[in-house]
Amino acid sequence: MSLTRILLTFYRRHPVQALFLLVGIIVANVLLVGTLLINAQARSSYAQGEQYLSGVPVGQIQHRDRNQNIAESDYISLRRQGFDMLVPLLRQFVRSEEGQMLELSGIDVFSFPRSEQSASPSLQPGSGNTNIMQFAFPPYQLWAASARLEQLNFDNGEQIQLASGEQLPPLQIVSGQQLGHRMLLSIKALQRITGKQGELSAILVFPASAAQLSELRQSLPNQLEFISSNEAPDPQELTRSFHLNLAAMGLLAFVVGVFLIYNAVAFSYTDRRDLIRKLRLAGVYKSELLRALLFELSLFLGLGTLIGAWLGAQLSSLLLPGVGQTLAQLYGVYIAYPDSLIPSGIWLPVLMTVLAAGLCVFFPVREALNSPLLERRQYSWQLDTVTRRDHILALIGFLFLVAALVVGLTANHLWIALAGMACLLLGAALLLPAVLRLLIGGLQRLVPPQKPRFSWLLADSRWLLGPASLALMAMTLALVANSGLNTMINSFRAATDDWLSQRLVADLYLNAQQELVGLESWLAAEMPEIEVAARYRETATYSSPSGTPVMVELVSLREGGRFRNSIKLMRSTTNATSEFENGEGIYISERAWRIDGWQPGDMLKLCENKTSVEILGVYRDYGNPRSQWMLSRQLFQDCWPKNAASGLSLFGPGSSNWEQIKQAVSARFNLNDDQVINQAELKKIGLAVFDRTFAVTHALNALTLLVAAIGIFCAISAIHHHRVSQQALLTSLGMTRRERGALLLLQWGMLGLLCMVLVWPFGMALAAFLGAVVTPIAFGWSFPLQVEWQHYLVLALLASASLILAVILPSIRLLRTSPAAMLREQNL
């Protein structure tokens, strides 16, 4: 019998141990692989560029006033001048009857360039699962990726009913079109459905010779401009923070997995110490043993990483549509939902797992191989050794916490901020054994001497901290991360809610881009108490203080107390409000301040018509991935006198019946539900977008917890397997099964609850770190922490319940075994 097979007989007798080791390896891999694959998929989408029917445009023609659509007649005139590389695009957001926000792209399949150098849709029958003719002619088709349909819960062939009362063409699942979050349909159909006949959002420009492109630029009407894809913001740059956060969550799960691997490995070697000693006495060399043990480990690693990677791939395709939705809503960038994921980067988690596993086995293997040959087996969990270990861990943990604090105060880069977060998490985990020991010690002093069972329970729990501390640390890590993220998201949501209430001061918002001729005079006649405010918007590129070009959104703020009060400044210069109203300065968003580096008091050249204005204050601008500057309406119009209003806001006395006014305005100016939105609806939409944006984070967060629970279950079961002698001892002392059962549950329930003593403060600390350090660096948004209790109660219950569950199953076996058999089993 080979050495490896002899060593493996241990697992044959204790298959659960093998399972637990495997679960640890899998847990370390699943989320890491999943998040890596999602990020790799997104990167490949960014690298490919925005695709339409497999063609990649080299740029777009847009209206200089971004609020205005392009007239289709301008497009046709360019085509008739011979520019055949142009494809019209209409982009529209519509709401389904159920309130889902749908993003539709309308294109003209027949206008795709047919010359040899560019990709174009084939009109030949039977190409793939698509039929260009059915797409282009009534009743039309709405093309969508199957993952997107699943996300929206619609079936192939179904027709989506819109809030506006219109109906979309029958859905058709298509693959290989890189659609992702967007849905594609004929531009003629979309123009009719949204009432945008004769309008285009942009004209896509497909590859052509340099001479043709320069001729095109010269032939454009004045109001249009060509934006090359190279000039557009790089989506990879824009979304870097998001992908980094995703990767961080994968790493967190990896760390939890590594704790579990260590736990399983340590037990398997401790248990086989006798076996190893006997083998060595029989003349087997240490190096042979080491080779055999490493071979055994590599078997587990091979199988575990394989399963982990496979599960991770499944997970990533499951989560991809959610990520795509977040990216679309947060950044306006799109990733494809492919039928099969690119297997890029899988080697990284494998390598990390191998390295981590190598570290995990180093000490246990050394101990197992080097233990004196002739001594009787020793308890590895002697109290003084373990206490010393816990002190060292606590010291390291403390150093981690100090590092986290330093980083928190000084971090200026996302990587560093995330490293600080890792320090905080690890610090909390490493402190755990010492803190638990301290707490149990305190409890021991409180227990009166006439309760011997409790005294035993506490003393035994203290001993238990030796073998169980790693599993408990893993659990604490997962709980801290979970509660921290939850608190962060809830605080952020509450802050966004407040902010929306403060910012949405008008009662009715009109989004109609066409001139609402006569609206003001009609209102003055019909409802004199209602006032109208026009909103203006512009996008321009400025050089930030560090010299990098930044695309800035410029918006107008109407004069009057109602609007003035809607902007709460986080930072301001003296007399900010009055200077703002006089057009002497502007406000900048938090992102422009934090990330781009403009400071209150700085002077800026705003536009050609203005010499210089001062930055007067900083305001919060949640959910906006771009920097924004706010100008008084007068100042805006001085700078961009030709810009048409991007929208109108109506406001009036509190007693007004806005539902009635909305209906009257809609009827009079022939507006649909998407073009007139009241304040409450707008806020609801805003918060819905927020919730969907964090849907993936929530999902990953829940998964981390689930993964940790599985891991804890395995680890505690493994530990419990080794507690047979204690049970035998208690039985021989005359305790009944029922009493022993109660004691066990009490013991682990107590440990779970005691862990919460650390989870609560560190969860809050993590949330604060995320809110005050990570999010401001990543997105330029900061928000106050909101303390919540309910979530921690739920977590405490969850922790205790999963621990108890993890104990019950092995305990059933323990409780039923006869004391004699138990004691025999100890003598391996």
Next chain:
Amino acid sequence: MKASPFSFATVVLIVLLISACEPPDTSERPSDFAVLAQQVDGFKQAKPGNGLSFPADHGAHPDFRIEWWYLTANLTDAVGEPYGIQWTLFRVGVEPALQKSIENSSQNSQLFMAHMAITTPTTHLSFQRYADGIANDPSARAGVTVSPFSAWLDDWSLKSTATGWLPLEVHAKQGNDAFRLKLESDMPPILQGDAGFSQKHVDGGGSYYYSQPFLKAKGELTLDGQTIPVAGDAWLDREWGSQFLQQDQAGWDWFSLHLKNGEKLMLFQLRQSPGINSEGHFIYGNLINKDGTNTRLDPRQISLEVMSETAINGRSLPMQWQISLPQINRQMTIDALHTDQWMDVDFPYWEGVVTVNGKGPENSGRGYMELTGYSK
């Protein structure tokens, strides 16, 4: 000239596409060609005895399913090197069943497809474009208007330059390759077949068909940015109808020839599918005299014999023909200028310049040949 037949093949494929729009109750669906042969409800059928009326018939006929404006020209440059151009606009009506669901007339109900080709002494260039729209909207990407006459898709256009139908100007440009020719003639349109009704089936089905074969072309080609002045003979074919094919027909061989004596000769055969009565090719011939009158040729006295075949794009295509017309005592060989005149478009076919060689000016000249439906 070749115009209609090969147009047929191309249009056949388009119609197949459009037919694919039908709900997928294809359990009893016959072969693809049968679909073409189906009578489609809602479109008018071409019938003999209706006569043609101009200028209205230069324009679009959206009541009919398929239509084309088909121009070819045999040209020479200053030193006599041969060139050729092709400009074609196809119109296909969307099925009436679909049209019903189109809520207003400004919605698209027509698909336009345009082909352009330039043949040089050694090479061949071919391009294609598509557009949808309504038949005659002057502000659309593609369409056809009658007064003034204009047929266009983007900047590819064929249009009258004066108040009448003639003269015409044809223009097309793709990248650095283009042509612009003025087309003049003092001859009226030549009605093909029976006063403009061209029978295509033994059982009487067919299409409306007239030609303008005496056009004198003058203008310039642009090849890779280099301008070459050219002049020569052009032939315009116009055809429209709703039902074209027989189930057992495989494809077409079509000849439009400018003879040196000033006559124009048009010949075509609709080939039966192999194995199905191969003797039954539907043959048609018409000699157009210098004064514009027609000499209709008896199909039994038309012999089209393939002299040699060449492998082109995986197909074996007849590049040399022997034509015998005992009725008018003519015998000539037809040779492709060169074999590389393949139209590499979505629905590919061979269309190109040929030379006519024989005894005397009545048996020699130049022209265009079209070959469709040759399978790989």
